[in-house]
Amino acid sequence: MQYKSQAVAKPYFIAAIGLFVGQILFGLIMGLQYVVGDFLFPAIPFNVARMVHTNLLIVWLLFGFMGAAYYMIPEESESELFSPKLALTMFWIFLVAGALTIVGYLTVPYAALAKMTFNDLWPTMGREFLEQPLITKLGIVVVALAFLFNISMTILKGRKTSISLVLLLGLWGLAVFFLFSFYNPSNLVLDKYFWWWTVHLWVEGVWELILGSLLAFVLIKVTGVDREIIEKWLYMIIAMTLITGIIGTGHHYYWIGTPEYWQWFGSVFSALEPIPFFMMTVFAFNMVNRRRREHPNKAATLWALGTGVMAFLGAGVWGFLHTLAPVNFFTHGTQITAAHGHMAFYGAYVMVVLTIISYAMPMLRGRAANSAKAQVMEMWAFWIMTVSIVFITLFLTAAGILQVWLQRVSTTPMGFMATQDQVALFYWLREITGVMFLVGLVVYIASFFVAGETKEAA
Amino acid sequence: MNKPSQPRFVRPCTLIWLALVTLTGVTYTIGDAGLGGRNVMLLVLAITLLKSQMIAGYFMGLRKTSLLWRAIMGGYLIVVGGMIAIAYLMGIN
Amino acid sequence: MNTQSLTIDAHEPGTPPGDLAIWFFIFAELLAFGVFFGSYAFARAHHVELFNQSQQLLNRASGAINALVLITSSYFVVRAVAAIKQGLSRQCANWLGAAIALGGVFIVIKLFEFHAKFSAGISLSTNTFYMFYLSLTIFHFMHVILGMVILAFVMAKARSGGYSIEHHTGVETGASYWHMVDLVWVILFPLVYVIR
Numbered sequence: 001m002q003y004k005s006q007a008v009a010k011p012y013f014i015a016a017i018g019l020f021v022g023q024i025l026f027g028l029i030m031g032l033q034y035v036v037g038d039f040l041f042p043a044i045p046f047n048v049a050r051m052v053h054t055n056l057l058i059v060w061l062l063f064g065f066m067g068a069a070y071y072m073i074p075e076e077s078e079s080e081l082f083s084p085k086l087a088l089t090m091f092w093i094f095l096v097a098g099a100l101t102i103v104g105y106l107t108v109p110y111a112a113l114a115k116m117t118f119n120d121l122w123p124t125m126g127r128e129f130l131e132q133p134l135i136t137k138l139g140i141v142v143v144a145l146a147f148l149f150n151i152s153m154t155i156l157k158g159r160k161t162s163i164s165l166v167l168l169l170g171l172w173g174l175a176v177f178f179l180f181s182f183y184n185p186s187n188l189v190l191d192k193y194f195w196w197w198t199v200h201l202w203v204e205g206v207w208e209l210i211l212g213s214l215l216a217f218v219l220i221k222v223t224g225v226d227r228e229i230i231e232k233w234l235y236m237i238i239a240m241t242l243i244t245g246i247i248g249t250g251h252h253y254y255w256i257g258t259p260e261y262w263q264w265f266g267s268v269f270s271a272l273e274p275i276p277f278f279m280m281t282v283f284a285f286n287m288v289n290r291r292r293r294e295h296p297n298k299a300a301t302l303w304a305l306g307t308g309v310m311a312f313l314g315a316g317v318w319g320f321l322h323t324l325a326p327v328n329f330f331t332h333g334t335q336i337t338a339a340h341g342h343m344a345f346y347g348a349y350v351m352v353v354l355t356i357i358s359y360a361m362p363m364l365r366g367r368a369a370n371s372a373k374a375q376v377m378e379m380w381a382f383w384i385m386t387v388s389i390v391f392i393t394l395f396l397t398a399a400g401i402l403q404v405w406l407q408r409v410s411t412t413p414m415g416f417m418a419t420q421d422q423v424a425l426f427y428w429l430r431e432i433t434g435v436m437f438l439v440g441l442v443v444y445i446a447s448f449f450v451a452g453e454t455k456e457a458a
Numbered sequence: 459m460n461k462p463s464q465p466r467f468v469r470p471c472t473l474i475w476l477a478l479v480t481l482t483g484v485t486y487t488i489g490d491a492g493l494g495g496r497n498v499m500l501l502v503l504a505i506t507l508l509k510s511q512m513i514a515g516y517f518m519g520l521r522k523t524s525l526l527w528r529a530i531m532g533g534y535l536i537v538v539g540g541m542i543a544i545a546y547l548m549g550i551n
Numbered sequence: 552m553n554t555q556s557l558t559i560d561a562h563e564p565g566t567p568p569g570d571l572a573i574w575f576f577i578f579a580e581l582l583a584f585g586v587f588f589g590s591y592a593f594a595r596a597h598h599v600e601l602f603n604q605s606q607q608l609l610n611r612a613s614g615a616i617n618a619l620v621l622i623t624s625s626y627f628v629v630r631a632v633a634a635i636k637q638g639l640s641r642q643c644a645n646w647l648g649a650a651i652a653l654g655g656v657f658i659v660i661k662l663f664e665f666h667a668k669f670s671a672g673i674s675l676s677t678n679t680f681y682m683f684y685l686s687l688t689i690f691h692f693m694h695v696i697l698g699m700v701i702l703a704f705v706m707a708k709a710r711s712g713g714y715s716i717e718h719h720t721g722v723e724t725g726a727s728y729w730h731m732v733d734l735v736w737v738i739l740f741p742l743v744y745v746i747r
Binding site: 486501502505514516524545546549 | 565566567568574578581582585588589592593595596597599603611612615618619622623626627628629631632633636637638695716723727730731734737738740741742744745746747
């Protein structure tokens with residue numbers, strides 16, 4: 001690693017993986033609760049497990065993005081991080097606050113948690129993914145601002161590259177759109193309208209900028225292709241992201257009480273949202289094909305290529321399947337949604353964080369790449385987790401198609417619970433595959449502890 | 459100092475501009491007369507695609523590009539024109 | 552920053568003029584508009600009477616004039632590229648200025664058109680035809696503005712002598728984008744204002 005301060009990335013990456021494990025465990029709990037409804041009731045009811053699962057996902061990805069930035073920015077700016085101390089302090093604050101929040105979810109009834117944490121002063125709780133108490137949300141803002149300050153000051157005093165600027169724009173965007181989680185209108189239509197300004201404009205907006213810049217960084221390092229070429233691709237990818245994704249927000253405005261024209265705008269623009277993901281796939285394969293060096297870190301290259309493919313499939317293709325209004329009319333809020341959500345999050349964001357960790361961790365540990373033995377194990381983990389997600393998605397898609405048919409399309413529609421009974425087989429299959437995923441994750445963690453001959457870091 | 463002479467594409471482009479203006483006038487006249495129906499639609503569509511090809515070929519310089527580029531643009535125009543025609547015909551029934 | 556080298560701007564034979572990246576955008580934009588045009592056409596198929604009736608209330612003359620305005624401004628841009636290929640920076644800038652001025656004419660005519668409609672109480676929610684008419688033309692309107700901004704940057708650089716016979720990719724790049732804006736209106740006008 002070229003700059004001493006890049007070392008602060010390490011605790012962020014470790015925390016990220018730790019929280020990832022927590023996320024999967026709670027996912028498995030819920031998967032079982034789908035078919036054994038009383039599992040862990042009343043200790044950990046389904047809705048609590050869900051909050052823990054989704055909140056852990058977001059938080060570990062945030063740790064991953066921060067670690068990535070702390071690793072990438074000093075190298076891109078050719079200048080030490082503005083304040084490594086601040087970065088480490090924020091790490092502990094974020095980790096402890098996050099842990100306390102999860103503990104709060106698990107030990108305190110939600111309504112009581114709300115009362116305890118001054119939700120009456122300024123209500124922000126009770127919305128999907130944004131269940132955090134007010135004080136946690138404020139804490140996130142403080143941590144984010146300190147992080148952005150640190151990174152921005154570093155870039156300001158150093159070299160400015162396309163990669164660092166796109167990353168910075170994405171991260172500032174992340175912070176700005178998080179502020180909408182504080183805006184909680186009492187009108188239900190407006191509530192839902194603005195909720196998407198955080199959720200959609202994150203994952204189908206500014207997070208894609210972060211994704212693009214992380215991918216571009218790793219590709220420059222492992223392929224040695226000209227920076228100019230990679231940066232040009234990056235600009236075109238993010239331009240397409242913004243062009244399609246901003247008005248594409250409309251694909252969440254079909255049925256919530258907004259004007260009918262959103263069914264048109266949302267359909268037309270969101271139909272084009274797969275384009276940037278397709279470009280990322282072509283970009284990744286193209287760069288690797290015309291590489292100028294054989295980098296010893298094969299695992300990182302595999303993760304980079306895999307990210308392109310899985311993001312395109314999960315976010316692009318599966319997203320397209322249910323994005324047009326006439327289709328969405330029938331599939332809205334079904335297992336089709338869950339299928340897309342899982343493959344999209346895994347393919348785009350989980351994988352890009354694992355890509356940067358795969359590239360950066362060895363460097364942080366003093367070598368260009370891990371030993372052949374460790375890399376093989378890591379690549380096994382890649383395949384086990386990725387194939388597992390593909391099957392999870394296929395099973396949920398099957399469940400969703402059956403659900404849509406039985407519950408909505410058929411001439412004698414069944415009720416929700418009766419339909420759930422009919423798709424139970426797919427839930428069992430999903431759970432089994434979920435366990436496979438956990439196995440892959442365990443193999444992944446084990447790969448960090450495999451010894452063997454490594455190459456010296458350049 | 460000897461400056462190069464005017465590029466050879468200027469004269470054709472001027473003629474193309476005249477043709478475009480004329481065809482626009484024709485389209486407007488058809489609209490003004492309130493004409494409709496399948497044949498009129500096909501005529502207007504044909505004129506539109508012709509104008510588009512002229513802009514793409516001469517103004518944008520695609521005439522001088524390889525087959526690939528001309529095929530992409532041509533394909534695009536055919537698909538869009540085709541969609542409009544098909545949709546129109548669907549509406550007649 | 553003077554990056555004028557001793558070689559001409561590399562331009563692979565058989566590829567369109569200007570930076571290849573802009574051509575990617577041009578086709579992406581054409582795709583977006585194409586999807587919009589297709590949606591209009593198929594929506595019309597389900598509401599033929601409504602579309603025919605509402606279309607009558609459009610200002611066809613302003614639509615046609617705007618077509619002529621853009622076609623002519625595109626021609627001016629062609630002349631601008633021709634000028635720089637002769638090394639005539641000043642003339643290039645002037646042709647671009649004229650093109651931008653015509654773009655301004657388009658904007659003004661369009662604003663009058665929108666004003667008339669909005670004053671009559673027409674909005675995106677009036678009916679499906681007007682939803683398409685307003686969104687298509689407003690979407691295009693924004694591209695005209697973007698095109699004018701791009702041409703303005705190119706014009707400024709041409710005026711300050713930033714282009715030459717050997718290096719003028721930027722002029723061709725901006726020109727290509729402007730032609731796309733023109734091309735879209737050439738399809739939009741007959742589709743929305745005329746075909747019935």
